[in-house]
Structures are given as structure tokens and as C-alpha cells.
Amino acid sequence: MNQYEQLRSNLSQLNLQNLAENLEYYRKLVNNQEISFTEALLALTQQELKYQNEERIKRSIKRARFPIVKELAEFDFNFQPSVNPKVISEFATMSFLDTQENIIFLGSPGVGKTHLAIGLGVSACKQGIRTLFINCHELLLRLTRAKEKGHLERVIRRYERYDLLIIDELGYLPIASEDANLLFQLINGRYERKSTIITTNVPLSSWGTVLHNQAAAEAILDRLVYRSHVIKIKGKSYRLASAQN
Known part of the structure; x- marks a missing residue:
């Protein structure tokens, strides 16, 4: 050689x-x-x-386990005028992590909540921020299994360590009362320590009904809404618009 x-x-x-x-x-x-x-x-x-x-x-x-990789640049703000692009651009700087603020994207199915959540998650990854994306139903299944096996505290600590946790589709499937308590434990563990993004089609006032646990819902909202940005998307469904074209 x-x-x-x-x-x-x-x-x-x-x-x-x-x-x-x-x-x-x-x-x-x-x-x-x-x-x-x-x-x-x-x-x-x-x-x-x-x-x-x-x-x-x-x-x-x-x-980060995104179901699909989507960039914020791909989001059609003209189609969804209720979303302020300047606000989203500010979120993309990840400055909200410095003050442990949360973001809740609220709106009907198909309006782009998940796209925005993924786009912010991808921006976080590019900036070296430890990020995880998980569907709410999958998250609760994992927490339930961990509780059954006696590993709940360890699993919750693992989720608590992510600098940015994105919980997608809260409320799309019914949540049992005991599962609402598990979700509260996780949110409580991240409270004022880490930032969380949640997408949901359920108005905040109806979370008690969806979670089948009014006390847990109020406790979760108390910790989420404090230092939180609630982005209400009132536009049309992208999927329905695509189907009609």
C-alpha cells in the first residue's frame, strides 16, 4: 500500500x-x-x-419518528389564511423552548395541523434539538403497557427527556379515564421543564368529555395552557379540496 x-x-x-x-x-x-x-x-x-x-x-x-417528513416551506398559507406565517416562522426559531412554552394546534381534520407540527419538528431536528413525534393513541398504548409491566416511571422519564415532544391527534379516538391519568402524569412531568406540541380536533372546553375524566382534563389543560400558544385553524380541509379537484 x-x-x-x-x-x-x-x-x-x-x-x-x-x-x-x-x-x-x-x-x-x-x-x-x-x-x-x-x-x-x-x-x-x-x-x-x-x-x-x-x-x-x-x-x-x-x-424523531415522523410518519412523513414535511417542511414548513411546503405549507400553503394562502389556503389557510387563519394561520399567520410570521407566527409560525417565529416558532421555527425554537425560541419557545427557551421559556418552556407549549403549542396547541386546534382545528378540524385535514386543515394542516399535523403538517405544521411536523414542520416545526423537522426545524427542531435541524437545530440539534432532541425531538419525538408520536400519535396520542400510540403514546397511551405505550404508557398503558409500561404500567402493566411495572415500568411506567421509567418510560415517562424517557418521554420527559425530549426537548420537544409532539403529540398528534389528541381526541381522534376515545380516551379512557385511566389513560387520561397517564397522560396527565406525562404532561405534569414536562411542566415548566420541556415544551410540547399537541394537535387536536377537540375544543379545549370539551377535553373533559373526550378524556372521560374532567379532573384529569382540567389538570392537563392547567399545565399545557400556561405559557402556551393556541393556534386555531379555521380553514378548509386540504384532503377534501384535493378530492374535489
Whole structure:
């Protein structure tokens, strides 16, 4: 193995595979005296940093478990004029995490609540914020199983550690009274410590009915609505509009 081959091998062993793959191109430029060695090394390291950041974002988005990746730039604010794009842009800076504020997207099915929640989640991942997206029904199933196995506290602590927790579709399926208590334990554990985004089609005044537990509903809302942004989307359904076209 000559020195050049050894260099490529070393780069690969250092997990600098992208740098190794671009090495030959810049070696030729240096040999042809088109750029200096320093310029070549600078370009190689800049490309490597960009590549590693892109890979970090990909891993973060994958770990967040979004059902589909949607960007805020894809959201049609003209179709939903009740949503203020400036407000959403401010959310995308993740400044609301600094004060442990919550966001509740409220509206009928199909108006874009989940799209906005995912878009904010993706923005969080790009900024290195530990994020998890989970359907409310799936979350309650996981908490119920953990309680049955005696692992509830451990599982709740795991969900509490996420800097941004996105709970999707609260109220789309009925919630048993005992499940409402589990949800309260989770929300209470994140209260004034971490931020949560919730999407729901149920007015806040009706949560007691949906949760079949008025006391738990009031306790959950007390902790969620404090330092919270409630975004009411009054527009039409994207899916119905697409079906009619």
C-alpha cells in the first residue's frame, strides 16, 4: 500500500469517508498547481463538515419518528389564511423552548395541523434539538403497557427527556379515564421543564368529555395552557379540496 492509499485508508478509519472520496479530485488540482494545498484542505474540510451536519440532521429526523417528513416551506398559507406565517416562522426559531412554552394546534381534520407540527419538528431536528413525534393513541398504548409491566416511571422519564415532544391527534379516538391519568402524569412531568406540541380536533372546553375524566382534563389543560400558544385553524380541509379537484 503506497502513501496515498494509506491516507485514504486512514481517512476511512477516521469515519471521514466523504473526505476520502473527494481527496483525488483536490489532489489533482494541487498537483496541477490550480489551487494551493491550504485551499484544497480548506475545501475538503468544509465539505466534510457540511456532509457530517447533513448526516446528523438525517439521523435526528429518523429518530424523531415522523410518519412523513414535511417542511414548513411546503405549507400553503394562502389556503389557510387563519394561520399567520410570521407566527409560525417565529416558532421555527425554537425560541419557545427557551421559556418552556407549549403549542396547541386546534382545528378540524385535514386543515394542516399535523403538517405544521411536523414542520416545526423537522426545524427542531435541524437545530440539534432532541425531538419525538408520536400519535396520542400510540403514546397511551405505550404508557398503558409500561404500567402493566411495572415500568411506567421509567418510560415517562424517557418521554420527559425530549426537548420537544409532539403529540398528534389528541381526541381522534376515545380516551379512557385511566389513560387520561397517564397522560396527565406525562404532561405534569414536562411542566415548566420541556415544551410540547399537541394537535387536536377537540375544543379545549370539551377535553373533559373526550378524556372521560374532567379532573384529569382540567389538570392537563392547567399545565399545557400556561405559557402556551393556541393556534386555531379555521380553514378548509386540504384532503377534501384535493378530492374535489
